[in-house]
């Protein structure tokens with residue numbers, strides 16, 4: 301349970317700050333008007349972008365910054381800062397206007413004028429890494445909310461581990477659309493369950509989405525549904541600063557996560573377009589801007605902010621200084637990589653328990669037993685398949701409301717929520733999250749995985765039960781297209797190790813890879829060791845692919861395989877050898893790494909034989925890259941079948957005999 305006292309202490313600080321600030325501030329309505337007009341002018345200049353939410357939420361954002369948000373534009377990566385996440389990424393014009401007015405180094409006024417232009421940091425939707433103050437990439441609705449929950453959990457964990465650090469609040473701006481997404485329901489339940497009281501969600505409660513009124517598609521009692529998930533919920537008038545202030549104070553004082561329903565009018569301030577779905581994503585137009593100027597008493601030219609307003613905004617950016625000075629504990633770094641290598645570099649031979657032949661999912665569990673104590677940044681979890689996935693090391697205690705120092709999360713059957721939550725854990729800069737489920741259900745996680753890849757976050761996905769070889773559970777549980785489709789996601793490394801040694805090496809590669817996510821694709825069936833490690837501790841998986849066997853430099857054939865099919869290929873090669881043919885066997889556990897090797901190495905591995913055959917128990921589309929037009933790719937282009945794993949493999953022709961036959965036929969043909 302969150303220590304309630306720290307919330308009270310913090311809200312007292314806010315009150316003191318607020319009174320001080322009130323003496324120097326200009327009318328908050330005027331501050332909000334500046335935000336509104338910057339957004340109008342940006343969208344007008346770009347003739348593209350979204351206005352409805354910036355106009356509707358300008359007052360809420362102003363009060364939040366004026367009285368509550370703790371941040372430091374001069375030290376944007378201050379670890380103890382509050383986080384502000386625009387889950388409705390279409391509100392980017394509001395976020396950029398805000399960062400400009402608060403005095404962040406970028407965006408400059410010129411950047412605002414270049415909104416949505418090629419190479420401008422003021423991208424269409426907020427992108428992590430382009431501007432300081434943009435805490436994550438948003439745009440796909442629901443992701444910001446869900447990731448904020450994970451980020452909040454990580455910050456709570458940090459604060460509990462080291463109470464000298466400040467417990468930051470995570471503020472999230474969401475729209476009707478965010479709340480309609482399933483991932484929001486999954487993670488709202490987790491936030492309530494984990495008592496994440498420092499999570500404050502501000503709903504742009506305007507009752508409008510693109511198609512029109514939310515009554516077209518929604519009858520949910522939002523308040524009741526969040527209350528049922530152990531949240532605090534309150535309503536505020538979203539254009540009245542005093543009422544917004546009251547709601548935020550109430551939220552800070554409550555130990556539960558909070559949803560503040562800000563009753564707003566979409567496009568507020570635009571006399572003729574407010575309240576309509578039309579304002580959601582259209583420029584205002586010159587005529588309407590004129591009318592809005594009159595209505596809001598804003599006689600200034602586009603992008604012109606009067607000095608008193610600009611200096612008031614800049615002054616309130618200093619509001620957090622007293623808090624900042626009290627907590628300058630940690631160096632603020634742009635992207636913090638958890639301290640993993642100090643530990644792993646010292647990994648000695650004896651630390652790696654001797655590899656034994658077993659299913660790669662079990663080898664992964666054994667690797668974790670070694671790695672978890674060495675790498676305190678690892679934070680595990682599974683979507684209700686902990687034992688099947690082998691994801692909980694014995695040294696990992698559960699992370700719960702009562703024990704936020706734990707290192708293992710039971711996400712429940714919430715794959716999508718888990719993936720988005722892990723992005724938040726990674727964004728904290730403290731943790732390397734990993735989470736497991738069956739490979740067939742990776743599709744449930746894909747939108748959040750795509751975001752880890754876009755943001756370049758080190759998140760590890762553990763996908764077990766990786767092929768039709770799982771057998772009896774049948775086609776719903778037998779992945780076909782998943783493996784290849786994961787390889788399609790840019791910046792995601794997909795590892796499919798063949799045995800205990802490759803599994804361990806894949807873990808090491810994934811842990812070394814700080815600039816993006818990795819997926820480990822693991823099998824359920826027993827796997828013999830495909831090679832011995834002996835005294836050779838060089839990591840072959842780091843090359844992505846390598847020659848496992850080569851009979852002679854002039855090859856008659858080359859076989860390619862990954863994961864559990866390496867052993868099938870090995871058997872096929874043995875049969876071909878006994879027929880007198882000479883060839884090679886290539887293990888290709890990580891395509892992305894192999895493609896990065898120098899061309900000579902790649903040629904050396906691929907060989908120049910005209911007969912190339914691959915085998916992988918998944919969609920074969922894509923293997924042409926390695927086997928060429930004259931080769932052949934064994935795989936599956938249809939859904940699987942329920943039955944014993946071995947029989948299913950045989951039925952689909954994924955056997956060493958079939959491979960042997962094919963190679964012979966191709967050699968004959970090419971002679």
Ligand SMILES: Cc1ncc(C[n+]2csc(CCOP(=O)(O)OP(=O)(O)O)c2C)c(N)n1
Pocket residue numbers: 352353388390439440441442474475476477478504506508509510566580
């Ligand atoms: C996952 C996803 N689906 C669809 C969209 C396209 N989209 C952008 S905004 C929006 C409507 C959002 O409505 P709301 O959150 O109420 O925002 P408002 O119109 O009130 O600003 C939609 C469907 C999206 N960005 N992400």
Ligand SMILES: [Mg+2]
Pocket residue numbers: 475476477504505506507508509
């Ligand atoms: Mg809406």
